[in-house]
Amino acid sequence: MSEQNPALELRHVNKSFGPVHANKDISLSVNRSSIHGIVGENGAGKSTLMSIVYGFYQADSGEILINGVPCQIDNPQSSIEAGIGMVHQHFMLVDTFTVLENIILGIEGGACLSKGLAAAREELIRLEKEYSLEVNVDAIVGDLPVGLRQRVEILKALYREAEILILDEPTGVLTPQEADHLFRILDTLRKQGKTVILITHKLREIMAITDNVSVMRRGEMVAHAKTSETTRDALAEMMVGRSVLLRVAKSPAKPGETLLSLRDLTYVDADNVPRLKKIDLDLKAGEILGIAGVSGNGQSELLEILGGMRTPTSGSIRYKGRELVGSKAFSARNLRKIGIGHVPEDRHRAGLVLSFSANECTILGYHDNPEYNRGLRLDRDAMVRNCETYIEKYDIRPPDAYLLASDFSGGNQQKLVLAREMEQSPDVLLVGQPTRGVDIGAIEFIHKQLIQMRDAGKAILVVSVEIDEVMSIADRIAVMFDGEIVGEVSAEEATETRLGLMMAGVRESTTPEMA
């Protein structure tokens, strides 16, 4: 085993699913003790490629070499034996088991658990020390926050003596702080001689942590580069195949009258935990108000209350001068009727019915509208017609009004939801995580649409955990922490550090004393 052999090398790998050529003649070389990023839009073939390396799929042709030795990887078992570990996007953990039990799952070492558990405990504690991956091995996995569950997955791979660690979109579920912590862990792994492959579509992460980067587009490997010798814009262009604007250009806002005004809005959930504490906010016509904050600080509750999905415990919401709390208009159905549209944070859980066709999804929430009904009958022609208009206007692909919602990519699903809510031309639009899990080309499009709507004199509330996004499209930014608004700044005055401090709960007036 010579030192200059790459840890992992792929030569001319091909894989087709029926008529779909998911990986075309892919070659890739990953150096030992490095972090190698693989970027590409959703559906570019990144996950397929890694599934081949991990043995979920077999390549139709091509070679896999590990440490310069050709390897036959037929199933995940042989890939684990070859020293490859994978951390999936959706964790493969048993929620009701402890960390220790999860880690030895499948390699218990005999029918009687106690011996295997004791040995595993020792080994795990050693691993945790070596890679500074602190997790309580006796904690129940279901009780752990997402960031820690991911650590359990990494430990699981290390416990199986993985030398090459593949992480598939690891930060999709993490808060920015958790993501930073993960990067520190990856850095430690690299220093200890492990090789890390990071699959992502977030360029910020590539630039922050990787040594080398490979770009995939439509099943092909389009470029390899040293991270230090490339830029975000160059990568974005290679991913999409054309130049993209990472930050949309916009004119200054011209705020009009106040459309939505919240006073002392408080919400206590069913477990008696206060989620919102006396929120005061004003939303004016012709502006985008961004709500920043680490997820889980009350933004979801705020959005769901304004969308009529929850009832506030106390406080007032005035819309165009009219009190909504306690009135008949305060329900998801009626709020839509009086002009408040809502793009929910989670399109799979709330915004779409995945088993429905696109045209059935375009009437969700508006199925009572006269345009979709003819007497008793639901006007299917009108549904398809409208859906086709949305598809054309929002460039939704594939352009098929009968395709199931689940068969669209994340970005196209989001466009479907946005089209539905925007085309009803509401006066106030609530948008949760406008671009979560959406590829770069679609992000640009969605931001442009939101700004266009603002320029048409509508009021837009954007809740996002992506600080870049909020800074790029909002005119005014309010930061939430622990159910409170800790500060509000205009977009010109906002800097990443200033917002970051507020996101950590530091109030601006008290900053001097906090040092």
Added chain:
Amino acid sequence: MAEGKARFGTPLKIPGWVNYALVPLVNLFAALLISGIVILIVGDNPLKALEVLLYGAFGYPEAIGYTLYYTTNFIFTGLAVAIAFHCGLFNIGAEGQAALGGIGTAIVCLYLDWLPSWAIIPIAMIAAALFGAAWAYIPAYLQAKRGSHIVITTIMFNFIAASVLTYLLVEVLINPAGQSPESRPFIEATWLPFFHDFLSMPETPLNISFLYALVLSGGFYFFVWHTRWGYEIRVVGQNETAARYAGISPSRNIILAMMISGALAGFVGINEIQGVQQRLIIDFTNEYGFVGIAVALMGRNHPVGIFLAALLFGALYQGGSELAFEMKTINKEMVIVIQGLIILFSGALEHMFRPRIEAAYRRVATWRTVEAG
């Protein structure tokens, strides 16, 4: 390659005929194959048995009449289970709801029989629907507002319904002139017309409620896929959070779907009590409600599929009794084994062959596109 490019990453669509015709037929064939082996083991000729079964179900006009009469009940209960399925509910209680439907019909036919025929028939139908719906309302309410699981409550309600029926027949509605637990016969003005009343065919229990079942199947299709109420029920069944987001009340729709389900199951009472028995008897529901679950599963909750599945079970009921009568080694229990195998393969093992058939279809389709290209 323009087409291949547009489709990049999207899976190949499986056409309807594979899903709705080929897969059920393969399931059915597998069930018959195992049944054949069982018949072989008990020492009889499976092909002969199949022949007797088919002849017994479809071979002569009387057999067809009986088969369609059973089919009618299965359409009612199949639709009943299916509408609940569309709302994400597993209604095990069609049996009890059918019993209540029969009680409703009987009360109208016994106490309102001074009304003219043209009035009493629709009133009896409405009564069957109302009684069935009311019986389904209680578990629906408990599910929607209290979170009691509908599977548990509907099972319990089957027992209560059976007891209510027995109590009424023993204590209240019993024919004073008779000894057995049954009501007095209804007067002729309340009877449903039989098919043999207006068609030249031998006397069978087949009556106009069969046509009514077909009309309801059409109505079911229209309601579920072409009205906003059906849309709401489907949204609730598929994704409750999306329903709340869209301003659709899950609890209201759970109650609505279950009441429709109960009403549909209640119509078994029309066919059995008003149509065939012409008096209220004990245990007339004869497991139709339970078999309805298999019918809905096999028919994939679509009225066309439900009709075909109902016809299959109707044929099994009718042909099966013929089989038990004709062949020495095959008794009533053996017929139940065959029915059970069909339920097992088409219901419980639904996903055994499907992935393989779909994969095979994909391979063939790909090969064809390559040929064409």
